[in-house]
Amino acid sequence: MIAPILVLLGLLLSIGLVLSMIARRFQPDETSVVEQINAILPQTQCGQCSYPGCRPYAEAIAEGQADINQCPPGGEAGVRALAELLGREPKPLDESHGVHKAPTVAVIDESRCIGCKLCIQACPVDAILGAPKLMHTVIADECTGCELCLPPCPVDCIDMLPRRGPFVWPLQFEPRPAPMPSTQKREPDHA
Amino acid sequence: MDLFLIIISAALVNNFVLVQFLGLCPFLGVSNRLEGAAGMAMATAFVLTLASVASYCLTAWVLEPLGLEYLRIVAFIVVIAGLVQLTELTMRHAAPMLHRVLGIYLPLITSNCAVLGVALLNVREQHSLVESALYGFGAAIGFGGVVVLLAAARTRLAMADVPESFRGAPIALVTAGLMALAFMGFAGFARL
Numbered sequence: 001m002i003a004p005i006l007v008l009l010g011l012l013l014s015i016g017l018v019l020s021m022i023a024r025r026f027q028p029d030e031t032s033v034v035e036q037i038n039a040i041l042p043q044t045q046c047g048q049c050s051y052p053g054c055r056p057y058a059e060a061i062a063e064g065q066a067d068i069n070q071c072p073p074g075g076e077a078g079v080r081a082l083a084e085l086l087g088r089e090p091k092p093l094d095e096s097h098g099v100h101k102a103p104t105v106a107v108i109d110e111s112r113c114i115g116c117k118l119c120i121q122a123c124p125v126d127a128i129l130g131a132p133k134l135m136h137t138v139i140a141d142e143c144t145g146c147e148l149c150l151p152p153c154p155v156d157c158i159d160m161l162p163r164r165g166p167f168v169w170p171l172q173f174e175p176r177p178a179p180m181p182s183t184q185k186r187e188p189d190h191a
Numbered sequence: 192m193d194l195f196l197i198i199i200s201a202a203l204v205n206n207f208v209l210v211q212f213l214g215l216c217p218f219l220g221v222s223n224r225l226e227g228a229a230g231m232a233m234a235t236a237f238v239l240t241l242a243s244v245a246s247y248c249l250t251a252w253v254l255e256p257l258g259l260e261y262l263r264i265v266a267f268i269v270v271i272a273g274l275v276q277l278t279e280l281t282m283r284h285a286a287p288m289l290h291r292v293l294g295i296y297l298p299l300i301t302s303n304c305a306v307l308g309v310a311l312l313n314v315r316e317q318h319s320l321v322e323s324a325l326y327g328f329g330a331a332i333g334f335g336g337v338v339v340l341l342a343a344a345r346t347r348l349a350m351a352d353v354p355e356s357f358r359g360a361p362i363a364l365v366t367a368g369l370m371a372l373a374f375m376g377f378a379g380f381a382r383l
Contacts, residue, residue, distance in 0.1 A: 015273035
């Protein structure tokens with residue numbers, strides 16, 4: 001009775017052990033630099049650096065194909081951290097890839113959403129929830145503010161709002177950062 | 192000579208894909224492009240050969256002495272899943288581009304019934320260790336060859352003037368069917 005359980009357990013354990021040993025051996029070679037660069041990048045997956053995501057950009061930096069100043073969401077601080085990691089001179093952000101903005105979050109105006117699913121396909125981090133012909137909504141914690149969902153929306157029902165910090169008591173009144181003309185179209189009605 | 196016959200039989204006469212109809216999912220799934228098909232063929236060959244050796248060792252040294260033959264399928268699936276993971280780790284390290292081309296089809300080797308089929312057929316045919324390895328290798332050659340052949344044909348078909356209602360999956364299935372028909376010609380060529 002106990003033998004089959006032991007055999008299966010032993011089998012699973014030994015396979016797991018071998019795999020984890022191999023995985024650890026393959027880790028540190030060349031991937032570690034990519035991993036470290038990737039850890040600095042903001043993981044917005046916005047593609048403004050002209051690479052499909054943060055990790056491909058990190059790989060391109062590691063191979064020397066891309067410069068370190070192509071990440072607008074990371075801002076000057078990100079460029080400085082990358083320069084420090086790679087032992088290069090910090091340089092100003094390349095404006096041709098976009099300008100640094102305060103962190104934003106996408107909000108869907110649910111009364112205008114027609115449930116076309118186009119923004120769900122565009123979202124690189126699967127932060128949009130919804131079904132065909134039903135309204136969609138954004139999981140604010142997952143949203144990276146990459147704005148990739150804005151162009152495909154046929155009814156322009158997605159707005160970029162400034163990301164608010166966590167709720168802290170007592171409420172501290174702080175003036176909201178000035179709305180950006182290109183992204184913020186209207187005041188939130190549930191502020 | 193017997194060993195040679197085992198390879199020929201597994202690769203051509205009893206071709207796993209076109210005669211025994213095992214592993215059809217990756218056969219049609221990755222045969223869009225020649226590059227991906229060749230990579231998939233190599234990855235599957237690696238897994239198939241190793242899986243047949245590992246499953247033989249498992250049966251002969253663990254399951255049969257303990258009288259646990261009924262655990263065969265579960266144990267084989269576990270071993271195959273482990274080997275696929277091993278292949279994926281190795282490939283991500285050695286050939287990252289290929290790893291990206293294959294994408295989801297790499298972990299799907301786990302559920303490629305050709306792999307489990309080879310392991311189970313080895314037990315049924317009571318192959319020895321060397322015979323198991325060769326049977327797995329022959330099956331791998333057969334699978335890989337057929338996938339690459341279909342990919343080559345589909346690459347040409349992409350340029351051809353196919354009638355509109357036949358474009359895409361239908362012509363791929365017709366091509367696969369014609370290939371299976373051709374492989375039936377090997378029947379009687381060698382007997383297992």
